[in-house]
Amino acid sequence: xxxxxxxxxxxxxxxxxxxxxxxxIREFADALGDDSAVYRDSCAAQAAGxxxxxxxxxxxxxxxxxxQEVLAEDPELGLDxxxxxxxxxxxxxxxxxxxxxxxxxxxxxxxxxxxxxxxMLTVRCEITDRTGAPxxxxxSMLVVRGEGGAR
Amino acid sequence: xTLRRHADxxxxxxxxxxxxxxxxxELIRYAGASGDLNPIHWSDRIAREVGLPDVIAHGMLTMGxxxxxxxxxxxxxxxxxxxxxxFTRPVVVPDDPEGxxxxxSGRVSQHRxxxxxxxxxxxxxxxxxxxxxxxxTVALTVDNP
Numbered sequence: 001x002x003x004x005x006x007x008x009x010x011x012x013x014x015x016x017x018x019x020x021x022x023x024x025i026r027e028f029a030d031a032l033g034d035d036s037a038v039y040r041d042s043c044a045a046q047a048a049g050x051x052x053x054x055x056x057x058x059x060x061x062x063x064x065x066x067x068q069e070v071l072a073e074d075p076e077l078g079l080d081x082x083x084x085x086x087x088x089x090x091x092x093x094x095x096x097x098x099x100x101x102x103x104x105x106x107x108x109x110x111x112x113x114x115x116x117x118x119x120m121l122t123v124r125c126e127i128t129d130r131t132g133a134p135x136x137x138x139x140s141m142l143v144v145r146g147e148g149g150a151r
Numbered sequence: 152x153t154l155r156r157h158a159d160x161x162x163x164x165x166x167x168x169x170x171x172x173x174x175x176x177e178l179i180r181y182a183g184a185s186g187d188l189n190p191i192h193w194s195d196r197i198a199r200e201v202g203l204p205d206v207i208a209h210g211m212l213t214m215g216x217x218x219x220x221x222x223x224x225x226x227x228x229x230x231x232x233x234x235x236x237x238f239t240r241p242v243v244v245p246d247d248p249e250g251x252x253x254x255x256s257g258r259v260s261q262h263r264x265x266x267x268x269x270x271x272x273x274x275x276x277x278x279x280x281x282x283x284x285x286x287x288t289v290a291l292t293v294d295n296p
Contacts, residue, residue: 031183039228062185065187087238
């Protein structure tokens with residue numbers, strides 16, 4: 001079943017905020033095999049001008065994925081998450097995420113189009129800090145494979 | 152680490168390439184760290200049920216390696232203002248000690264007057280490219296006159 005283009009323009013604020021912790025950043029950097037000191041040593045991060053250890057550029061996917069959970073939970077949208085494939089992803093960093101940040105996110109539906117039996121759903125997660133200042137904009141294009149569709 | 156100087160970079164500069172071997176262990180580690188528990192990244196059975204040849208790596212793990220290539224060259228992760236990729240082919244990771252070898256390379260494709268550069272990245276696994284339109288915008292150190 002094709003997704004309804006009337007959902008374009010909707011936004012879903014994520015429930016609760018996300019507390020960024022030093023150990024989560026270290027764990028994420030470890031999973032990428034990245035031993036940079038600014039991800040694991042507060043002193044090194046402070047020497048580089050940051051309040052605490054900073055997160056790798058793709059760390060915001062954690063918040064983006066959490067924000068996307070609301071899509072699967074909206075019965076009106078009718079999204080079958082088991083058919084979703086990640087088509088593309090981008091991040092715009094207004095400033096680096098650092099340990100101690102308390103982040104909020106809102107998911108915006110920017111586009112829905114159907115191509116070759118698949119739905120292409122474009123969403124944008126706007127991440128802000130506790131003052132409301134923008135931190136990261138994460139854009140995702142999700143391909144929802146049609147029944148018997150490609151991929 | 153010190154942030155690379157904008158004046159020291161020219162269009163066409165190649166980034167030091169990065170080769171990363173991904174085994175099932177790395178996928179499990181990334182699943183835990185990122186919270187992406189989709190079973191196509193750890194279950195042979197479910198991967199095959201949805202029509203994949205085998206378990207595949209998280210696209211975001213490959214993208215994370217792209218960012219690692221760029222930040223390692225730039226000298227400061229905070230310098231990455233934007234990065235984006237298109238996932239064009241899955242990285243298939245068999246359950247053996249070799250897993251999959253992901254090979255990343257990058258090149259400075261634009262040197263801009265505003266102190267930034269655009270880096271174009273290529274990621275290959277199993278002899279094929281796995282990402283399209285992989286780019287990063289990086290703000291480098293600009294000397295004061």
